[in-house]
Amino acid sequence: MPEPAGHGDGSGVPQPAPQPLLHDASVQLAAPTQAWSRRDGDMGAAPIDGVYHCDTRVLDRLDLLVDGVTPEFLAEARITAGETVFLTLARGRPGEGADPRLRLSRRRRVRPGLVEETIRLDSALPQPYRGELSLAVHLDATSIVALKSGFLATHDVEITGTGDTVTWSRDAVSASLTAPGATLSRDGQTVTLRWAVDLPAGGTTEVGWHLTAAHATAVLEAPRDDPGWAVDRVPTASPDLRRWITRSLDDLASLRLTPRGRTEAILGAGAPWFLTLFGRDSLITALFLLPFDPRVALDTLHVLAGFQGTRVDPVTGEQPGKIPHELRNVSADVTFGLPPLYYGTIDATPLWLVLLHETWRAGVGDDAVRPLLGAAHAALAWMRDDGAGNDGFIRYQGDGHGLANQGWKDSGDAIRWHDGSLAHPPIALPEVQAYAYRAALGGAELLEHFGPDDPAPWRAWAAALKARFRARFWIDDPAGAYPALALDGAGRPVDAVASNMGHLLGSGLVDADEARLIADRLIGGGLNSGFGLRTLSRDEAAYWPLGYHIGSVWPHDTTIAVLGLVKEGLPDHARVLADGLARAARGFDWQLPELWSGDGTDVTPRPVPYPAACHPLTWAAAAPLALAYALPGWPCDA
Numbered sequence: 001m002p003e004p005a006g007h008g009d010g011s012g013v014p015q016p017a018p019q020p021l022l023h024d025a026s027v028q029l030a031a032p033t034q035a036w037s038r039r040d041g042d043m044g045a046a047p048i049d050g051v052y053h054c055d056t057r058v059l060d061r062l063d064l065l066v067d068g069v070t071p072e073f074l075a076e077a078r079i080t081a082g083e084t085v086f087l088t089l090a091r092g093r094p095g096e097g098a099d100p101r102l103r104l105s106r107r108r109r110v111r112p113g114l115v116e117e118t119i120r121l122d123s124a125l126p127q128p129y130r131g132e133l134s135l136a137v138h139l140d141a142t143s144i145v146a147l148k149s150g151f152l153a154t155h156d157v158e159i160t161g162t163g164d165t166v167t168w169s170r171d172a173v174s175a176s177l178t179a180p181g182a183t184l185s186r187d188g189q190t191v192t193l194r195w196a197v198d199l200p201a202g203g204t205t206e207v208g209w210h211l212t213a214a215h216a217t218a219v220l221e222a223p224r225d226d227p228g229w230a231v232d233r234v235p236t237a238s239p240d241l242r243r244w245i246t247r248s249l250d251d252l253a254s255l256r257l258t259p260r261g262r263t264e265a266i267l268g269a270g271a272p273w274f275l276t277l278f279g280r281d282s283l284i285t286a287l288f289l290l291p292f293d294p295r296v297a298l299d300t301l302h303v304l305a306g307f308q309g310t311r312v313d314p315v316t317g318e319q320p321g322k323i324p325h326e327l328r329n330v331s332a333d334v335t336f337g338l339p340p341l342y343y344g345t346i347d348a349t350p351l352w353l354v355l356l357h358e359t360w361r362a363g364v365g366d367d368a369v370r371p372l373l374g375a376a377h378a379a380l381a382w383m384r385d386d387g388a389g390n391d392g393f394i395r396y397q398g399d400g401h402g403l404a405n406q407g408w409k410d411s412g413d414a415i416r417w418h419d420g421s422l423a424h425p426p427i428a429l430p431e432v433q434a435y436a437y438r439a440a441l442g443g444a445e446l447l448e449h450f451g452p453d454d455p456a457p458w459r460a461w462a463a464a465l466k467a468r469f470r471a472r473f474w475i476d477d478p479a480g481a482y483p484a485l486a487l488d489g490a491g492r493p494v495d496a497v498a499s500n501m502g503h504l505l506g507s508g509l510v511d512a513d514e515a516r517l518i519a520d521r522l523i524g525g526g527l528n529s530g531f532g533l534r535t536l537s538r539d540e541a542a543y544w545p546l547g548y549h550i551g552s553v554w555p556h557d558t559t560i561a562v563l564g565l566v567k568e569g570l571p572d573h574a575r576v577l578a579d580g581l582a583r584a585a586r587g588f589d590w591q592l593p594e595l596w597s598g599d600g601t602d603v604t605p606r607p608v609p610y611p612a613a614c615h616p617l618t619w620a621a622a623a624p625l626a627l628a629y630a631l632p633g634w635p636c637d638a
Helices: 144-148 239-254 279-289 294-306 348-361 366-387 430-450 456-472 499-504 512-522 555-567 571-587 623-630
Strands: 006-008 014-016 026-030 033-037 050-053 056-066 072-080 083-089 102-111 114-123 129-143 158-162 165-170 173-178 183-187 190-199 204-215 256-259 474-477 480-483
Touching (some): 026 239, 050 204, 114 129, 114 190, 129 165, 158 183, 190 204, 279 555, 512 555, 512 571, 555 571
Antiparallel strands (some): 033 050, 129 190, 158 165
16 A cells, blocks of 8 residues: 555654545535535545545546646536536637637536446637647546545556456455547546547537446445335425435435345435445434335344444444444555444434334334344343443443544544543433333334233333433523533533534423423524524533534534424424524535534524534434424525
């Protein structure tokens, strides 16, 4: 493997570069294939740029020249999640005058395993134009996991070529690029395509290229079916909400994947880094989409049950009954990330049980649920035997093999005290106790209906958890009572004010008076940015608006709070937060990214991007559908 790109620390050992930024990139996506570029269509000016297939970047540079000069950017127009038109200008020709007379239109389309581009050159020159279009392409085969970690060096590949086609490979990944009518030349891993152009005055010509890619051992592949989703199925008359949902459905369809050897479709968590199966993300997205399409929930339940833990493995975090966190391809670059099948999530297992119960209640039928009951028994046993700490709360302990924090706020600095210091594990999170409470009661209802086990012990378990939670998690500050961000390893309540409390609403773990305290806290100025909930109140010492989990806004987090507020009978509070998400969606052209800055409407009229935010992301794309069903008649006109 070549030395990783990066900077030195004085030791002579290269250090990783910062994680690539994404906010100003253009993406075309049809899982498991994605293309990232600048807004003019070129690739290579930023570390994220390139064509990716199944977690491997197969091309990292694409430079279009007209007579050896880079055209000037004019416009970028998204057609669908997988198709974009890039418009540029080639200026400075004789007889041109003030108006540009040579325009290029690059239409790029991505489908699973295929990227194709048509380049059209239009001339309005008063004389014939003779020149050359060229495209410089650099071949690659680098793991996306390594790139995310800041190791940016490209890899050597095996190359063959005949005529207008070049083919290359590394390990299980192979790719082939064909450019009809072009002459190809190669210098190492850089291939240059050249087309001679001979246009009459006012003439037009088109050239093109296409790239195919394959992964011989990929764990996930494109589904064979179309989901058949349509905005007309969603109960809303709001033009803005329909526009938002239309874009979201297009994004969600582009993220669908199928585990090799199975027929069920799951939603990859998001592009570029998370275009794979994530337990927590898939489950929350399925909950959001449950009123719209219960098939997503059933497929998600079945796929995750297929990877449910059966043994104890301290390296992967596997335990019997545990639902996994993440699934990746095995690759030569796996040392840059987590194990290919990794179980380091404290909340996916109770969330799986919650989704199973909610899907059954949604009316899918006993026959659809019965095959999953064995996995449900194993998941309940995990909550009781392996998930719970000595004090009865569901806890996680970072073990040095994976994520230090294993709730949805899984960055290493996410769990802070009010003074900014880090809380020490094992950590018990409030939202996880809420999921577990729902899982225990839902599991008891399933046991009562399907048998043969007695549901009473699980109802008693849930009641005891609720009593412990009220006694241990609730604390006070000058603004009143609120649930702590966590209990630390010593059992002390971590006193930071954070958005996690919103996940308690509608769970049954808090009573009506407690729910009102949480609701009032959520819409206050510390947590409510006006563009959604801050992950950490701006009154906390550790708050930073661009902190991944210490001040930024995550749309799924706010959506969960909105759904809970509605269940608690607090629709006015719910609309305050939903209006904030609508403001953010409008600012991001109706595609919510993974997260954005915690800067509020008192600071800026538009949401400020988090520069490394993924887009599209499933639970962000699913948010407007959840809001439409939870808030009938909501105008989405904030």
